[in-house]
Amino acid sequence: ILQKKLTVYKLAFSLVHMRALLLTLLLQLVFSVQAFYRLGTVGVGSTSGTIYLMDSNTLFLASFSASESVIFRGGSGANIVTATTSGFLSGANMVLDGSNDWLNVSPIEIRTASGDELIVSFDVPGNIQIPCNAEYLGKFSRNGGNTYHSLAGHVFFDASNRRFFVAGLYLDGSAPAAYMWLTTSTTPSSSGVRAGYNGGYGRVDDVNNQDTNVTYPP
Numbered sequence: 606i607l608q609k610k611l612t613v614y615k616l617a618f619s620l621v622h623m624r625a626l627l628l629t630l631l632l633q634l635v636f637s638v639q640a641f642y643r644l645g646t647v648g649v650g651s652t653s654g655t656i657y658l659m660d661s662n663t664l665f666l667a668s669f670s671a672s673e674s675v676i677f678r679g680g681s682g683a684n685i686v687t688a689t690t691s692g693f694l695s696g697a698n699m700v701l702d703g704s705n706d707w708l709n710v711s712p713i714e715i716r717t718a719s720g721d722e723l724i725v726s727f728d729v730p731g732n733i734q735i736p737c738n739a740e741y742l743g744k745f746s747r748n749g750g751n752t753y754h755s756l757a758g759h760v761f762f763d764a765s766n767r768r769f770f771v772a773g774l775y776l777d778g779s780a781p782a783a784y785m786w787l788t789t790s791t792t793p794s795s796s797g798v799r800a801g802y803n804g805g806y807g808r809v810d811d812v813n814n815q816d817t818n819v820t821y822p823p
Contacts, residue, residue, distance in 0.1 A: 641665065641739070641761070641770060643816055644727040647715060652724050654697075655814075656715075657772060659739055659761075661708045664701040667759050667773055670694055674718040677701065679710030679729070686710050689718070698744050698759060708733070739763045739770065758817075769800075769819040776812045783809045785819045798822050 644656040644664075654669030664677060669690075677688045686705040707713060711729040716722060739761045746757040758774040776783060784806075788797030799806055801820035 641772065641816070642729075642733050643772075644713060644729070645725075647725045649724050652715065655773060656713075656727065658707055658729070658733075659700065661706045662703050664688060664703065664707070665741065665759075665772070666690070666697065666699050666701060669697045669699065675724065676716045676718060676720055677703070677713060678716060678720070679707060679713040680705075684710060686713075698741075700741055767821045771817040771819060774812050774815050774817045776809055785809060787819075787821065 642658040644658060646655045647653055651670065651672035652675060653671075655667040656669075657665040657667065659665045671690060671694045674692055675690050679686045684705070686703045686707055686709075688701045688703045690699075690701065708729065711731075712726040713729060714726040715724045717724065742760045742762055744757070744759050748755055755777040756775060759772040761770040761772065762768075763770055785800040785802045786797050787800045788794050790796055799822065801818075801822065802809055803818055806822075
């Protein structure tokens with residue numbers, strides 16, 4: 606009888622251990638998928654900002670400035686992909702649709718409106734996977750001063766994967782305990798739940814221009 610009990614306990618332990626391994630594997634799979642792909646940051650002359658691939662056909666320009674229209678271009682001939690901004694921009698946050706699939710061209714170039722002058726180019730890896738259907742909710746920014754804590758970022762909602770994506774997150778790190786928090790309240794509230802942050806549920810320390818996944822709790 607004792608031997609049978611030991612066998613049952615070992616089996617139960619093995620099943621719990623397997624569930625833990627499966628859960629760990631699932632978490633690793635979920636958090637290894639990028640919400641967006643950051644092409645890079647440009648700072649050449651009057652053109653500046655950070656460029657993301659939202660999905661295969663869409664770019665997102667974060668805090669983008671340019672003294673005139675610029676062209677985003679990749680590929681050549683029948684496979685060319687283009688998108689153009691319109692006129693003077695100063696710190697604009699905008700979604701820019703391409704004429705075709707950005708994932709099939711590399712590099713992606715930013716050129717002057719005439720197309721004659723290359724401003725910067727970004728390589729596109731051939732193995733990236735980017736979920737689609739993300740919605741840009743807007744930019745948040747707060748200068749803490751002497752009373753509050755400074756934070757900023759661009760927020761997107763990826764409904765298909767039940768998560769938010771914060772592009773370019775900044776947090777000054779001076780709060781005693783900062784966490785990602787989900788609530789239906791339109792003002793700061795203790796009503797809500799702690800959200801997942803880059804694969805865990807720990808505190809958020811000082812962050813400077815980091816791209817971050819924020820997920821619903823299980």
